[in-house]
Amino acid sequence: xxSSRRKFLQIAGLSAxxxxxxxxxxxxxxxxxxxxGNGQGVRWAMAIDTRKLDDKLMEExxxxxxxxxxxxxxxxxxxxKWIWSAPFEKLFPGQMHxxxxxxxxxxxxxxxxxxxxxxxxxxxxxxxxxxRPDGIVMMDFHRCxxxxxxMAACPYGSRSFNxxxxxxxxxxxxxDFPTRTKGVVEKCTFCAERLDEGKRPACVEAAKGxxxxxxxxxxxxxxxxxxxxxxxxxxxxxLGTDPSVYYLI
Amino acid sequence: xxxxxxxxxxxxxxxxxxxxxIIGVGFGAYMVQLNQGLSITGMSRDVSWGFxxxxxxxxxxxxxxxxxxxxxxxxxHYQAFGRVLILGEFLAVAAVSMCLLFIVVDLGQPxxxxxxxxxxxxxxxxxxxxxxxxxxxxxxxxxxxVTLQAExxxxxxxxxxxxxxxxxxxxxxxxxxxxxxxxxxxxxxGFWLTxxxxxxxxxxxxASGPAFLILLCYIVKIFTKWDPGKEAIQSLAKIVTYAIIxxxxxxxxxxxxxxxxxxxxxxxxxxxxxxxxxxxxxxxxWMWASVIAGLAAVAILLNPKNRQADNVLAFAxxxxxxxxxxxxxxxxxxxxxxxxPLEEITEYIPTKLELMVTLGVYAAGFFxxxxxxxxAVGVKKEVDA
Numbered sequence: 001x002x003s004s005r006r007k008f009l010q011i012a013g014l015s016a017x018x019x020x021x022x023x024x025x026x027x028x029x030x031x032x033x034x035x036x037g038n039g040q041g042v043r044w045a046m047a048i049d050t051r052k053l054d055d056k057l058m059e060e061x062x063x064x065x066x067x068x069x070x071x072x073x074x075x076x077x078x079x080x081k082w083i084w085s086a087p088f089e090k091l092f093p094g095q096m097h098x099x100x101x102x103x104x105x106x107x108x109x110x111x112x113x114x115x116x117x118x119x120x121x122x123x124x125x126x127x128x129x130x131x132r133p134d135g136i137v138m139m140d141f142h143r144c145x146x147x148x149x150x151m152a153a154c155p156y157g158s159r160s161f162n163x164x165x166x167x168x169x170x171x172x173x174x175x176d177f178p179t180r181t182k183g184v185v186e187k188c189t190f191c192a193e194r195l196d197e198g199k200r201p202a203c204v205e206a207a208k209g210x211x212x213x214x215x216x217x218x219x220x221x222x223x224x225x226x227x228x229x230x231x232x233x234x235x236x237x238x239l240g241t242d243p244s245v246y247y248l249i
Numbered sequence: 250x251x252x253x254x255x256x257x258x259x260x261x262x263x264x265x266x267x268x269x270x271i272i273g274v275g276f277g278a279y280m281v282q283l284n285q286g287l288s289i290t291g292m293s294r295d296v297s298w299g300f301x302x303x304x305x306x307x308x309x310x311x312x313x314x315x316x317x318x319x320x321x322x323x324x325x326h327y328q329a330f331g332r333v334l335i336l337g338e339f340l341a342v343a344a345v346s347m348c349l350l351f352i353v354v355d356l357g358q359p360x361x362x363x364x365x366x367x368x369x370x371x372x373x374x375x376x377x378x379x380x381x382x383x384x385x386x387x388x389x390x391x392x393x394x395v396t397l398q399a400e401x402x403x404x405x406x407x408x409x410x411x412x413x414x415x416x417x418x419x420x421x422x423x424x425x426x427x428x429x430x431x432x433x434x435x436x437x438x439g440f441w442l443t444x445x446x447x448x449x450x451x452x453x454x455x456a457s458g459p460a461f462l463i464l465l466c467y468i469v470k471i472f473t474k475w476d477p478g479k480e481a482i483q484s485l486a487k488i489v490t491y492a493i494i495x496x497x498x499x500x501x502x503x504x505x506x507x508x509x510x511x512x513x514x515x516x517x518x519x520x521x522x523x524x525x526x527x528x529x530x531x532x533x534x535w536m537w538a539s540v541i542a543g544l545a546a547v548a549i550l551l552n553p554k555n556r557q558a559d560n561v562l563a564f565a566x567x568x569x570x571x572x573x574x575x576x577x578x579x580x581x582x583x584x585x586x587x588x589x590p591l592e593e594i595t596e597y598i599p600t601k602l603e604l605m606v607t608l609g610v611y612a613a614g615f616f617x618x619x620x621x622x623x624x625a626v627g628v629k630k631e632v633d634a
Binding site for chain 1: 285286287288290292293294295297298352355356357358359361362364365367368370372373374375376379391395407409413431432434435436437438513514585586589590591592593595
């Protein structure tokens, strides 16, 4: 009796311990996409012409994005934004100086950078945030558990969380794009749904030539052409996230 | 042995009833949160983790501190800890249970919790945190129960438990190290981006955990007439003394590094916490209270005479616990998010509902702790008699 109970406990103990470690070993797999950043296939990128953008144009870009993606307008610190206008000094902290006369007051657009090495993808515990082979960092709203680790990891503040039910704040809905539920994170998707139809992202269309878009791996794309001609900077390059959004100065 | 939990005095049942009432209130608040979403909290787009995650971080430390008795007892055969070790292990069980509850109440979609198991993601530190926390919970329940059972039968613990005990030593270190890794591997969060975060977490754990255990020992002594032993408490007091000194020293290392390098990404968070930034200074009095409480505790504890006086030692332990709780349960998380990566300031203050949920989780932890302690002390008294 005694020895059989001891045996049972031995086996139960070891198997329970094994169970707590094993799931990772059984199905270990990454979700980083890969190819897009390595010079093969398509890698979508954006070049924002900071000189051409004005307040009105930026407002139109934000409206175009937020209206088609059912992004609610919430007037609180628990708000949601996929693309927004922010001053240079906030987007490029440490890269501005006080003798740079006009620039600090000027605003430009901020959005998800669809990083080549996205920290949000690295930290997500369920692969709800993942990188597609074409470099787009996507969200699976149905898999997200709402832990908000990706928000802590994003060094650009590009992610929003649905603290409340977002549908309450939508006056009009675009039936072609899903609305979200409370408790999930959301973000800009580079209009992946439009790219699949051969269209360009909504903000690029609304910007009337002030935003260039294309394949970073194609030397003939408009994005590569303009990056060749103009001086460009990226947000927080020192962090090694390899952003795909370029700012033309 | 569980039968010992269902026989108790009026005070025991009254205390459990009070805890159940608080759990009920917390559960009610949580129902509101389930219905309204995390919008009922003070969290925001900029401060996306708040009080729940801060309490989780703090309590991981309380749980990890059991190792400070396991090492002397099992690696150095220091027998005085034999009397209190079970209290440390059961405290770890209660603390880890609270940690897990805090993670659950923090989720936006708690019903999808098992996605972490269904889609295991080894590159996420959160995945490993789940592994080590659950593993540690299991280890402490197993070791605590088996050794207590052996003690009741007045036989030495079975030899098969030894590997689990030895495993529990690095495992205790791992729970707090992995929890620190949750924070210190993030780009663009200068406050946490420091290799000393894990050692800091461990130092504050080994101060606050044993300090709390000393207080629990006094409470047990008063209410159950069972004495955990002067020598064990004195040894714990020495551990607290060394650990709180180390904790403050590590804080000093951080302050020097960010202060002397003057790199804004790292410095601004300290400025915000200790001096306020652009007129925002909610945490300033708290952070200074933490530092002063820590220093005062060191001043008291360094003198052996103070440590030997029960009242003074208990007071110093309250100071240590308070100092570490403010540092980890309040400043560590908020300070990491403020200012945000765009150098904007959005302050975080927990809401009433958020505090009620928090209180409910703490009550659940104390409920578990009370029952486990009732069993442990019951067995100890039976053996002593």
